[in-house]
Amino acid sequence: MKKEITKKLNGEIDRLTNQTFKFDKRIGEGWFSAVYFLKTKEIAEKIRPNNTVTMQFFQKSEAVLCGSDEAIALIHTFADHPEELEIHALKDGDKISPYETVLTITGPYQSFGYLEGIIDGILARRTSVATNVYNVVKAARTSGKQKPVIFMGDRDDHYTQQAGDGYAAFIGGSTAQATHAMNEWWGKTGMGTMPHAMIQMFEGDIVAASKAYHEVYPNDDLMVLVDYNNDVITDALKVAREFGDTLKGVRLDTSGHMVDKYFLRNQHLMGTFDPRGVNPKLIFALREALDAEGFQHVKIIASGGFTEQRIRTFEKQNVPVDMYGIGRSLLHIHIGFTGDNVLLNGKPESKEGRKYRPNSRLEKVAFVN
Numbered sequence: 001m002k003k004e005i006t007k008k009l010n011g012e013i014d015r016l017t018n019q020t021f022k023f024d025k026r027i028g029e030g031w032f033s034a035v036y037f038l039k040t041k042e043i044a045e046k047i048r049p050n051n052t053v054t055m056q057f058f059q060k061s062e063a064v065l066c067g068s069d070e071a072i073a074l075i076h077t078f079a080d081h082p083e084e085l086e087i088h089a090l091k092d093g094d095k096i097s098p099y100e101t102v103l104t105i106t107g108p109y110q111s112f113g114y115l116e117g118i119i120d121g122i123l124a125r126r127t128s129v130a131t132n133v134y135n136v137v138k139a140a141r142t143s144g145k146q147k148p149v150i151f152m153g154d155r156d157d158h159y160t161q162q163a164g165d166g167y168a169a170f171i172g173g174s175t176a177q178a179t180h181a182m183n184e185w186w187g188k189t190g191m192g193t194m195p196h197a198m199i200q201m202f203e204g205d206i207v208a209a210s211k212a213y214h215e216v217y218p219n220d221d222l223m224v225l226v227d228y229n230n231d232v233i234t235d236a237l238k239v240a241r242e243f244g245d246t247l248k249g250v251r252l253d254t255s256g257h258m259v260d261k262y263f264l265r266n267q268h269l270m271g272t273f274d275p276r277g278v279n280p281k282l283i284f285a286l287r288e289a290l291d292a293e294g295f296q297h298v299k300i301i302a303s304g305g306f307t308e309q310r311i312r313t314f315e316k317q318n319v320p321v322d323m324y325g326i327g328r329s330l331l332h333i334h335i336g337f338t339g340d341n342v343l344l345n346g347k348p349e350s351k352e353g354r355k356y357r358p359n360s361r362l363e364k365v366a367f368v369n
Contacts, residue, residue, distance in 0.1 A: 015091070017368045018073035020185055022163075028078045030114055037114040044110040054343035055116065056357060057103040057123060059335050064134045065094045065102055066168045067126030071119045072365055075105065079112040083369075088362035093130075093171050101359040102337075109341070116339040123337040125161075126168040132308070132330045133172025139311040140324055148175035150191065151182065152303065152327040169330065175323075193220065193251075199228040206235045207242050214246070221248040223301065230254065231261040232282065233289045240295040249299035251325070252278045252286070256305050278302050280319045287320040301325060 024031075030038045044051060068089050076082045085107040096102055102123070105112055133151065140147040151169035154162060159181070166182020176191035177183050183190060194213055202209040210224050222243060226235040236250045254260055256277035262285060263275045273281055283300060290298050302314075303325030314321055342356040343349065350356070 015365070015368075016069040016073065016185065018077045021070055021073050021077075023074065023077055027074070027115075027118065032118055033114045034117050037116060041110045041114045044108070044113070049108070049110070051109055052107060052345050053109045053113070053341045054104055054106045054356065055113070055339050055341050056101045057119065057337050057339045058099050058101050058357070059096070059123070059127065059337045060098045061131070061335050062098065063096050063127050063335055064130040064172055065090055065096045065123075065127055066092045066130035066171045067123040067164075068092050068094075068103060070126065070164065071103060071122050074115060074118060074122065075112055076368060078115060079107075081107075081111060083367045085112060085367075087365040088359075089365050090359075090361060091363070092126075094361070096127075099357065101357045101362065104362065106343070113341075120337045120339055122164075124335055125333055126164060126171075127337070128333045128335045129165050129168035129330060130172040131335060132332060133169045133174050135308045136306075136311060136324070136326060136330065137173035139308050139315060142315045142318075147321065148323040149173070150175060150301075150303075150323065150325040151177045151330060152325045153331050154179050154182070154327070156328040157331050165331065178327075193223040194225050196225065196228050196253075199225065204229055207238050210239050210243065210247075214243070222246055223249040223251060223299075225253060226250045227252050227254045227260075229261075230258055233260075233262050233286050236286060236298075237289060237293065237295075240290060240293065240298055245297065247295070247298055249301050249322070250286075250290075251301040251303060252283070253304040253325075254278050254282070278304050278306075280314060280317050283319050283321060299323060303327075305329075 026032065069092055072087060072089060075085065075087065079085060085105055087105050089103045090096065137149050140149055151166060151174040153165055162179055162181035163184045166177040167185045169177060178192055179190040194209065199206060199209045202212065206224065206226060206228065210222065214222055224239045224247065226232045229235055232252050240247050254277050259275045260282055262282060263269055269281065283302065286300060299322035300320060301323040302321045306324055306326045307329040311324060340350055340354045342354060348356055
């Protein structure tokens with residue numbers, strides 16, 4: 001699988017195949033299909049066995065397509081005689097417009113029709129995540145410089161979704177993903193340093209925790225989480241003084257309900273802004289404190305409740321964040337796909353208000369067993 005994904009990234013192959021995905025075998029038994037699709041399959045087999053339909057899929061937003069390869073692999077795995085179907089599709093990562101056809105399947109309804117809802121779901125989830133990440137990455141690009149975005153969605157959804165969501169985040173442009181599973185489909189590994197739990201083991205001693213990390217993982221870039229004691233500037237300076245050039249970055253993850261001790265010590269700053277959480281004034285103060293002691297090389301990573309709009313606000317104010325970590329907001333499923341049967345035996349036939357929408361960008365997909 002790693003070799004397959006590497007080839008895809010290097011442009012040597014066009015698509016992921018069904019060797020990549022770990023499909024539940026019960027898909028082929030109809031377990032995940034709406035019952036009315038299963039009934040229609042049976043009726044087609046018994047009453048209209050010689051039908052040929054064209055099913056097309058679309059959505060209604062400006063988006064970044066993802067899930068195309070997965071949907072095709074699903075069809076190739078579970079359709080009856082998939083080698084006889086004619087499939088045309090756009091590719092993962094393509095920018096798509098409202099109502100643009102992204103996928104068409106032509107063949108006997110009973111061969112593939114019961115997969116319609118599953119295909120809709122694949123495309124909806126993967127495209128939503130890819131689009132969310134794309135918009136966040138675009139928000140984090142200032143003056144031609146792209147700030148890295150780490151996908152940290154492991155705690156915000158069911159673990160079974162990590163591989164697909166991580167791939168969608170990669171398609172959307174994220175720099176790294178938090179877990180190994182999120183990197184599974186292209187053979188890389190997760191990225192991360194220390195959680196609050198590790199600092200707790202050292203009774204809140206940020207220097208001791210950082211020493212332990214560096215001892216066990218000496219080849220890692222040392223990135224230290226500095227909000228455990230709700231005193232990010234004090235703790236960031238402690239580790240910077242201890243490690244010097246070895247310290248590569250500090251991460252703030254202050255709860256949106258907390259006010260950092262820096263502001264409690266500087267009450268005169270209060271009253272003109274919201275002092276809770278990871279806010280611009282805190283990051284400006286942290287950058288100034290690090291720079292004042294010669295630690296200009298130390299990067300600032302911000303996480304904790306970030307959204308596309310919040311990043312845009314930070315970037316508009318030139319807040320000195322070097323990297324963003326984002327989770328929950330990237331998993332919002334807001335794009336829905338629809339599959340419509342639009343041709344019957346080569347002639348237009350569809351529900352009122354829907355019609356066959358040819359798309360010259362679609363590419364014919366070869367069958368891969």
